[in-house]
Amino acid sequence: MGVSVEELKRSLDDLKCNLRFDGWRILYGGMRYAFISRELLMRITRELMRVLGPSLKSVVLQFTALSCFAEVSCIISGGTSPEEAAEKYADFIGAAGWGPTRIVSADFEKPEVTVRMYNSGVASWFRDNVESLEKVFPFYECAWWGYGWTGVVKAVIEGMGAEAPPLTYRETECLARGGEYCEWVITRGDDAGLSQLKSTIPRELFSYESVRAVIGGNTTPGNPDESIRGFLNLLEVKEDGSVGIGRERLLLAPGILFSIAYSMLPIEKFGDMIYAVYRRAHNEYGRYLSLQGEKYGAEGVLKFFLASASSMGWGKMDAWLDGSRIKFLIHQSLYGEEGGAYRKLRGLRPQPACISIGYIVEGILNYFAEQEGKPPLAAREEKCTAKGDEHCELTLQAL
Numbered sequence: 001m002g003v004s005v006e007e008l009k010r011s012l013d014d015l016k017c018n019l020r021f022d023g024w025r026i027l028y029g030g031m032r033y034a035f036i037s038r039e040l041l042m043r044i045t046r047e048l049m050r051v052l053g054p055s056l057k058s059v060v061l062q063f064t065a066l067s068c069f070a071e072v073s074c075i076i077s078g079g080t081s082p083e084e085a086a087e088k089y090a091d092f093i094g095a096a097g098w099g100p101t102r103i104v105s106a107d108f109e110k111p112e113v114t115v116r117m118y119n120s121g122v123a124s125w126f127r128d129n130v131e132s133l134e135k136v137f138p139f140y141e142c143a144w145w146g147y148g149w150t151g152v153v154k155a156v157i158e159g160m161g162a163e164a165p166p167l168t169y170r171e172t173e174c175l176a177r178g179g180e181y182c183e184w185v186i187t188r189g190d191d192a193g194l195s196q197l198k199s200t201i202p203r204e205l206f207s208y209e210s211v212r213a214v215i216g217g218n219t220t221p222g223n224p225d226e227s228i229r230g231f232l233n234l235l236e237v238k239e240d241g242s243v244g245i246g247r248e249r250l251l252l253a254p255g256i257l258f259s260i261a262y263s264m265l266p267i268e269k270f271g272d273m274i275y276a277v278y279r280r281a282h283n284e285y286g287r288y289l290s291l292q293g294e295k296y297g298a299e300g301v302l303k304f305f306l307a308s309a310s311s312m313g314w315g316k317m318d319a320w321l322d323g324s325r326i327k328f329l330i331h332q333s334l335y336g337e338e339g340g341a342y343r344k345l346r347g348l349r350p351q352p353a354c355i356s357i358g359y360i361v362e363g364i365l366n367y368f369a370e371q372e373g374k375p376p377l378a379a380r381e382e383k384c385t386a387k388g389d390e391h392c393e394l395t396l397q398a399l
């Protein structure tokens, strides 16, 4: 697959050593990050794709150009040479679970850069889970990393002290569409949406310190270091180059990919219908977890979810029974802090930002409620860091 398992293991160890924590927040090179289950991210993506069609690319996926640009600029400003930074970033995304990645050829002066990703976490999921992809999503392509690499190439060129021309990509082979791997060629070319997007995203979002300065931050309950280290110790490279725990494939990405690209931007553009899409995708994932852990019952599955989501960088989560309702708290919520910072910086009315997590809990509990003939619960977010509250508080109760 172009990258040996041994190499990947070394990269993952490196990555683990370089993660820093601030309370329950996971940091890497100046940005906040979180791990996500591939099953969850792909369910969300599929639902968004169904509803938004090809515009998913312009609304959500273009954003990876900005976030990869920020990540690689950060590696360069840390003292790595620009060309080396591109190689380093390829190793990083392999270790981050997206798929072993190799730069096949790179001419940053022309520019023309060819990048190959093996066993892509995204493409392999679509290949294995969407029957006749060509018919269902004829517009499918792996734009995440196509755009992502335009951002990388731009950062490298600027790091070399030159001015980067407008860049575009084409995916010349795709695993999801029957290819052996995914391959993108990054070249000079106009991509109108990209420059438009750049002007709408406040730069402060690409720095953890700035987000923190905008939103404040609260004290940390529990023992984050021990929990997060415990989770990281379980994370391993598999023979096929994927990264995960047990059968679950996991992906690490900057928090802003989830909180801004996947949440704030589509909500801002398409409004409330996104919540319906999100409810469906997250409910479905909650049910998937319940099915996997059925023998542990509702409480067991919920506990597992809260503990793992907390250790994966989403904020510290706790839930308990309060009469006939379930109370659900998140401290240092990734959605709350970053979504809140985004709306504040853009001068938009504050609004709660963490309901998606509540939808997962809905999915878990309703799976068991259904079996017991009980009425389904619905989640509502009553307090949120994004609105200036000290923590996020959700209630789940029968409709």
Ligand SMILES: [Zn+2]
Residues within 6 Å of the ligand: 120, 123, 141, 142, 171, 173, 174, 175, 176, 181, 182, 183
């Ligand atoms: Zn692909």
Ligand SMILES: [Zn+2]
Residues within 6 Å of the ligand: 333, 335, 336, 352, 353, 354, 355, 381, 383, 384, 385, 386, 391, 392, 393
């Ligand atoms: Zn919140």
